[in-house]
Amino acid sequence: MRRSTQAIDASLASLFVALVLLIAAAWSPVLAQEPLPSWKDTPAKTRIMSFVKATITEGGEGYVAPANRIAVFDNDGTLWSEQPYYVQLGFVLDRVKALAPQHPEWKTRDPFNSILGGDLKSIAKGGEKGMVDIVMATHADMTTDEFNRLVTGWFAASTHPKTGKLYTDMTYLPMRELLDYLRANDFRTYIVSGGGVEFMRPVTEQLYGIPPEQVVGSTIATQFDLVGDVPVLKRLPKIDFIDDGPGKPVGINKFIGQRPIFVAGNSDGDYEMMRWTTSGKGPGFAMLVHHTDADREYAYDRESAFGKLDKALEEAERRNWLVVDMKNDWRKIFTFEQ
Amino acid sequence: MRRSTQAIDASLASLFVALVLLIAAAWSPVLAQEPLPSWKDTPAKTRIMSFVKATITEGGEGYVAPANRIAVFDNDGTLWSEQPYYVQLGFVLDRVKALAPQHPEWKTRDPFNSILGGDLKSIAKGGEKGMVDIVMATHADMTTDEFNRLVTGWFAASTHPKTGKLYTDMTYLPMRELLDYLRANDFRTYIVSGGGVEFMRPVTEQLYGIPPEQVVGSTIATQFDLVGDVPVLKRLPKIDFIDDGPGKPVGINKFIGQRPIFVAGNSDGDYEMMRWTTSGKGPGFAMLVHHTDADREYAYDRESAFGKLDKALEEAERRNWLVVDMKNDWRKIFTFEQ
Structure with missing residues (x-):
């Protein structure tokens, strides 16, 4: 059987188009489906997507070369829940309780007595810095490898005090989609958190x-040492x-x-990095996650012991920072929701 | 004109093959040419390539997942020349000379008087740490943006005291090929150097x-500050x-x-990171660049003021660290060589 040249030229052309589409699809996973499915179709989603589209539009005013597409995210209250207390504080509470029998002196020593007595408000008063102090005091005197094992084991088994879900299930689905969306557009995504770096690293991937x-x-400070002839890093x-x-x-x-060029936070602890990100020479985008959903998550801002949001919220409008309203901008918050 | 189906099927097939090869080439740059062309065909090259091939061979004993393919490189004496003095010391000398008129007190103050008098040996005695001290003393009290501009401008115009080439031409071609080769095999390549991080970053890309x-x-320590309403980082x-x-x-x-899992160094300042890299649970590869070529570069080790190599060289054999002999293992050292 013979085919006409015309028909064959057409089939050649469609093969070529199909291959080009295949390559384009492989290189732009974001084309495969509508991005940010857990975000409602509100102005928040539109503003984020407009910014990202501008950064990838070559020749446009908002274009940013891939090498400079750095996005930074706070963790507590921005990527996962920080109520009723920081996840890392949950780890501290469990560590203090586990070690208490070996430390009778803790019963009369702050902040250990507050922890053992369940008085979270006293601990919270110290803020994120205060919590870091406690973490340092209870997490040192072991090697980095030992600490990694401790953290990994704790995350595998520990659950959130309100939902009963694993802490690792307490991440915000819309924010994970946002991370994916940015990476699909050649952003490099970073966490920039007040939390301990070696507490987060075992689970962030x-x-x-x-x-x-x-x-x-x-x-915390670490020190290179040899145990016998084996190199270790001591915390x-x-x-x-x-x-x-x-x-x-x-x-x-x-x-x-x-x-x-992109920053997401949720508290006054993120204020300075939001200022820093939005005052470069080129484009800069800042967003705040505003906790407004007492039913599905928590509702808090100016008065909260953890994740206090006051100054950054006050200045958001005049600095053109996006305030994301969890209740009204997010279709779904957690994966486990019905 | 009409073409036969056979001829057209053949052209369809070759178009397809060409496209597949194109895609394969785009995804595996290493296939395009023989890696490490400036390395002679000596056991050094073979050992490096055997290690890398093992790390990418799935199912093999030496396999390492891409997420864990981290390679670290010292900079001074490993990626670029550190003789007759560290590149950063060249920058320091020029800065001190440029600022000297505003600092008459430097004429009688160490180490500034040594620098102004051209007495490099006195400075060298302080070693890498001593040099860092001088750098800190002369490079602070400005913003990070200002320092970046200073460094960028200096690199654009400053030349090596022996070769007269730009410092940026003093990199080792075989090591740049090694970086490319590792990246082509999904390694993430890092510099881990005693030099100032903000001195290197403007030029490492x-x-x-x-x-x-x-x-x-x-x-050096930096501090967030507002100049008027503009955020800056002060050094x-x-x-x-x-x-x-x-x-x-x-x-x-x-x-x-x-x-x-891979480390390259050239001095005792790299000893501890070589120990660290080669004592993990999985595979680990360490190599030393041994400066043996007085004609094309420099020949030095145990007695050198900069890049002293003694203990690491002593232990290399029993720790199974590769010692690369610049003279005998490298076909070409600098791009500008005839």
Whole structure:
């Protein structure tokens, strides 16, 4: 059987088009489905997508080269729940209780007595910095490998006090979609959190697709040592760096070495990195996650012990920062929701 | 004109093959040419390639998942020349000379008087740590943006005292090929250097294809501040972290958060990170660049003021670390060579 040249030219053409589409699809996974499915079709979603589209539009005013597409995310209250207390505080409570029999002196020593007595308000008064202090005091005097095993084991078994779900299930689905969406558009996504960097790193790949080297956080001092002839890193009971408030742009500069163009936070602890991100020469986008949904999550801002949001909310409008309203902008918050 | 179905089927087939090859080439740049062309066909090259091939062979004993393929490189003496003095010391000398008229007191103050008098040996005695101290003293009290501009401008115009070439031409071609080869095999390549991180970052992408966030180095303290309403980071005259010797595994753990599987160094300042890299649970490869070529570069080891190599060389054989002999293992050292 013979086919006409015309028909064959047409089949050649469609083969070529099909292959081009195949290559395009492989290189732009975002084309495969509508991005941000758990976001409602509100102005918040539109603003985010308009910004991202501008950054990838070559020749446009908002274009940013892939090398400079750095996005930074706070963790507590921005990527996962921070109520009724920070996840890392849950770890601290469990550690203190587990170690208490070996430390009778803790019964009369702050903040250990508050923890053992379940008085979370006293602990909360110290804020994120106060919590970092407790973490440092209870998490040192072991090697980095030992600490990693401890954290990994704890996450595998520990559950949220209100929902009873694993802490690792308490991440916000819309934010995970946002991370995916940014990466599909050649952004490099970082966590920049007040939490301990070695507390987060064992789980961030699994939770958010963020590898250890893209997690910036508070650090304690470590020291190289030889045990016999085996090299170890010892965690010393000494704070090295607190990655909160004005420490966040410092941490970004130290670890990442360039100014981000996208930042997401939810509290005044993110204020300075939002200022830093939105005052570069080129485009800069900042968003706040506003906790407005007491039914599905929590509702809090100015008065909260954890994740206090006051100054950043006050200035959001005049600085053109997007305030995301969890209740009205998110279709679904947690994966386990019905 | 009509073509036969057979001829057209053949052209369809070759179009398809061509496209598949095109896609394969785009996805595996290493297939395009023989890797490491500036390396002679000596056992050094074979050992490196055997290790890399093992790490990418799924199911094999030496296999390492891409997420864990972290490679770290010292910079001075490993990626570029550190003789007759560290590149960063060249920058320091020029800065001190430029600022000297405003600082008459430097004429009688160490180490400024040594620098102004051209007495490099006195400076060298302080080693890498001593040099970091001088750098801190002369490079603070400005914003990070200002420092970046200063460094960028200096690199654009400054030349090596012996070759007269730009410092940015003083990189080792075989090592740049090694970086490319590792990246083509899904390694993530990092610099881990005693040098100042903000001195290296403005040029590492251009020199080595290494972006700012993959440069670990010594840091000075910075502070977030507002100038009017404009956020800046001020560089304070205070050392934050020295990324040398036992500081290198500490820096790796802090910035990268996982143990590398490949390390390249050239001096005793790299000893601890070589120990760290080669004592993980899985495969680990360490190599030393041994400066043996007085004609094309420099020949030095145990007695050198910069890049002293003694202990690491002594232990290399029993620890199974590869010692690369620049003279006999490298076909070409610099791009500008005839």
